[in-house]
Amino acid sequence: MKKFQLKINGKTYKVKVDETTPLLWVLRDELGLVGTKFGCGIGQCGACTVHFNGSATRSCLLPVSAVVGSEITTIEGLSENNDHPVQKAWQELDVPQCGYCQAGQIMTASAFIEENQNPSREEVRDAMHGNICRCAAYNRIENAVVLAAKEKQSNS
């Protein structure tokens, strides 16, 4: 067991955990930030995606010891009022079915449209391919990413 000081969603948290513990389980079990989901544990499904210094990263493979001193953003901290362009697009197009994978999808999409301001559909499909949606709401996810990118552009 070791003590860690973490910066998550702009707040400082102190935890005492085994240093091999992936960030995912620190978020979920220690800090009560359960929006980040467990799907596969091997970085294949994207349900656990968070922003690690702004980049979409799989928290299930990221040991807590590796994030000290970095900025972590989870779905809970993506926006103050549930109104990030990606969240708004998800609401507008009513994307979720079961909803379980959607936090990961939203975190991947929000990091992606930061990097690519004007993505083509092919680029969206490629960027999102690491996130599995078992309900297969892929058509709506794709449309929502395109909509969010447009919204973000018109805001900036």
Add this chain to the structure above:
Amino acid sequence: METTKKNSVDRRLFMKTSLLASGGILFGFNLLEALNPKALVPTTVEDLNFHEFNAYIKIAENGKVTLFSPNPEIGQGVKTSMPMIVAEELDVAWEDVTVVQAKLDTENFKRQVAGGSQSIRKGWKPLRQTGATARQMLLEAAALKWKVSSVSLSTKEGFVFHENGSKLGYGELVEAASKLEIPSNVTLKNPEEFSIIGQGKRNVDVYKITKGESLFGLDYKVEGMLYAAVLRPPAFGQKLKSFDATQAKKLSGVVNVFQFEDNIAVIANNTWAAFSAKKLIVAEWSSDASIDGTLELNSKMETIIENDKLKSLKKKGDVKVALNSSDKVLEASYDSSFLPHNCMEPMNFYANVTPEKIELAGSIQTPQNSVNSVAKKLGRDISEIDLKLTRIGGGFGRRLTGDFVVDAAVISDIAKKPIKLVYTREDDMTGGIYKPAVKYKFKAALKKNDLIGYELKEAAVNRGMGRHHAQNFPFGAVPNLNIASGLVQSEITIGWWRAPVSNFLAFAEQSFLDEVAISLKKDPIEYRLEMLANVKGKVNYSASRMIAVIEKVRKDSKWGSSVEGTFKGFSAYYSHQSYVAEVVEIEMKDGLPVIKKVYCAVDCGVVVNPMGADNQVVGGIIDGVGHAMYGDFEFENGKPTSSNYDKYRLIRMNETPQVFCTFVKSDEDPTGLGEPTLPPVSGAIGNAIAAATGKRIRKLPFVKNWELNV
């Protein structure tokens, strides 16, 4: 509006009103019994008390309405669409409605299930009657206040209106309404009066989902709760001989390690410690050498078909005579493998077993059955058990089996602690409940440009088709027919998988009918329409409704027109009382099919929530495409050969077709929607591949080891 005897209120549904101390009124109704037409509940309205109701309409004095939704929400949208039906007949503004998930009432109700695409189908009438009854009572209350006949009054969006223009809000009427007799006849709206049903409404949880709020079983947490992980025998049918947990117990955070049945449970302070400790257990299992795998089961299925060890499910005419007198006999065998469900939320459940009571909470499609199983397993009375339903991160039939609920209760009972059992993805994929592997063997007797005999022999592992499957099309369209089925037994635990049986029976049948059409040198759609036009005798489907969806998809997909390099395949299937026709458009790239577009026409009667319905049908199709293209799950000596997404391939966005779906306008009562668009698509893909390559693929998945599975 018309009041008819037909709409008389079933007394079992209803209903009791009560004034709330906090202000407002509660209408209690017995939805689950209403959904279960066979249930015999010899109670009178007077005998009922609130404990016996599981669904409520709550109207506050400020007019805000709360609807309690009893059915588990697995992504099929019932938490939105079922309350929409009540709100429609109650005549309130949807914006004034809040929906709350009700918990299970284990004492009085037989069926509280998310399965079989039945929630809307069975809930349609009782939900409407419920809303209409409450509305009628509010209307009567206004009539008394104004001292007029209720006939002269009308309602809209939570208000009762007088002819003279005055109005009263529902909230102002609740006290008076609660003192009235419950009416035995109510007026239901005509479909053209609907203002909520048929309008797209967002998933009631969408804002919570985009915010990452705690909603799902895996998110459920109680103070003092510990985490449990389970090590199971690697192969189905294996027994635990001994184990050494010395290293596992040394791990920080581990509280306990113990055996239950042939499994080993680890209890820890957090999920990661439980998962990590599980890997450190050294277990010795009985030999798996004699346990069947996929190869052995396939050969056993071959054998029972060859030896005709099958039971006939449906017969018409004499298929043997037809085969002997034909000009040509077409024969083909189709196969599909076991499939895991792979819900994104791995199986998990909370259990707190104490001498006084048992608390359960989590994601389950069959809460009632699971409570019964826990009671039986632990020798407890169901009245001691409480089950809370959470939002469910995917069902697909996996959560119809509550094995993990029972395990959680057993573990909590032994540990004497509140625990959350959590599966790793590997536990989830290898720990059972699969779509059964199945083999279909067809014979078609062709004579004078027509199909005169149709024979289908099925062999399946543990569970095969039922009589209702055998009575579907092409029964009625072929003069001589025989459908027979037999089972091979295995320790591999099978269960329901989205659109059970239909899912891959449709693949086999729709591919084979395409082979028949090609052999008869007929266009597959023309030929199907011809078959449907000639349906004779009593059948359990409507040929004309099927014809309508086929005509629609033929037009939408521009069937018959050709673009260089693209190929089309057609399929149409009836399941869950809904009619679905699909056309798939593919291109071939490096010898593999790329699914570009899917056109689909659906007749599911009235579409309650078009926004949710579109999500269901498109999702069902892409799910079907994914499993048809890549779904491959095998066993060696009873042990799965893949255990996570590195080896087991699920469809991803860059492999996803664009889906164009239309609903045929209908005033018929609504039918199933969560499942029926999945079955036809695999056949349509196979038929498109045959059109593109001349190769007929009779075994799923279409792509195996990155090659066409010829």
